[in-house]
Amino acid sequence: MSRPPSGESGTRTSRAVLVERPGAHRLVEREVPAPGPGEVLVKVAAAGICMSDREVYDGHRDPGYVRYPVVPGHEWAGTVEAVGEGVDPALTGRKTVAEGFRACGACERCRCGETSLCASGYAETGFTEPGAFADHVIVPARLLHLLDDDADLRAAALLEPAAVIAAAVRAGRPQPGERVVVVGAGTLGLLAVQLLAASSPAELAVVDPRAARGDQALRCGASRSLDPDGAARLEGRFDLVVETAGAPTTAASSCRLARRGGRVVLTGMFTPGAAGIDPVHLSLSQLEIRSVFGAPSSAWSDAVRAFGLGLLDPAPLITHEYPLERFADAVALVGGGDPKTGKVLLRP
Template structure:
């Protein structure tokens, strides 16, 4: 059912690596069990740039594609068999199109679905558009009046929620966050709420220091300073959450952890990244976890933390562009310019 007359819809389509255009298309109609969402805001991240530039692994993209996996919006229409009460609700939705029936899904580990990879914005049409259609079962409704601009960051917040679930922070622990990008700063907010005795951020960009401190970090260290403070050959931190995905940060994060400590890797690493020393890993008896995407449970945690005010991602947004300026917006992402945080598209 729809709440208005038929009309068109615009979308950014990446036809092939390096080739994008803004197209006019028919308004997408939701099928059985689906909803159509009017997009309010959509975030651009490095994986979107990799998608555009052709650097994403072939099994994790399907061209042509409408990108956009970080988004928020309002339900505008529902398909057959879907609750009509959803119309008008602000929302976000999980990106992974998990099957819901495989063993891993049955365990609640929907980000480990064995039915094959499918994700909004990479293999399925995404949110760099006026509208998108998603399965209603993946929807997370939000309260009326919510800041949808901030809610567009709930996808990275869900990844952080998955990392926090894996890391299991405890009050009074010493905690380090490696990287002060979007994931890192959201992790700082979340981990600060666990009452650590010490919470540091490691990042070479001095301009990130002030925001990390505002979000709850006690100190921000350069990688060189963190090396000196770690007490090598073993570190001092009970929990290290890596968010940068830089070539050396998986290995260096393990060196920051104390013996018997816990390390969670959330960054997306490229081939050729520095390997983790297996001797150090075994002698230190580290607990090592990795995160790729977020399960349904992590999404629920992120939405709950956001609506409760525990996570306040709005200050991370520094730039907003219309769809017509997608190329300009994309160029900012990963460009390293001081003052560039999260870049949003606003259809």
């Protein structure tokens, strides 16, 4: 087994942001962990903060999907620093990202390729397993998706949300010449615009109440930007609707944007009390509706491939970068409502 070299004192240390319980965190310093059999130790280059991380910190995440104390961080990129027993030593030094879901690979759903629906129970890096708001993270080697040697690791930290969008695109099956609309112009929405633009739509609209976000969507490849009132005048127009906002009304409004027989993919994380989908409209319109939570291995492959080909460029979505010591400042920005705040990174 390859292990990281020792420093002058004989022991190397690694820092991590530990959320002990909702609203309480501290920066801990420990000996660099050694990867076990089948695992790799990754030196983290950058880790993104999303609303799920804010929910973990605030205590708003469903108790079945978090285990305190926890080191958050499920959006990240880094370099393999050491490998455990049974892992190819040639991985050492490779730039990489990794799937967050710790799928078993053996249940019926995993064998069908639906690793995000693993029946063995929920386990995910940064929620139930130590994540990447740290100098190092340990993950199973089987979950790695290797990057090109010249890959921008800062931008690659957004490949986890990009994989979620790749799953949505797979579910939505866009065809050249279709009318497509993305609801929401946050990180997920802007990544969706980039991937959907590659399908050569006749129209690629974005709906967001924030004009600045709409303008950014145009720079990402959208053909038009709409506010919710403007979108309401186009109900029944679109072949494919990709919802990314998770706002209380956007699941219902997205269904109204779809044409009869159209397709709707919901990726936003909705809170209890969100407006429901009208079953009468659903049945009469014969809509096809899919939801996405996380991403299977196939979608990760799609996202990494698109990133390597330059079809996906997450770097312009990054607006703020902080060291681990300023985690409190960084997480406070997420979900704060400032349209100038895009993706916030921690840089160990």
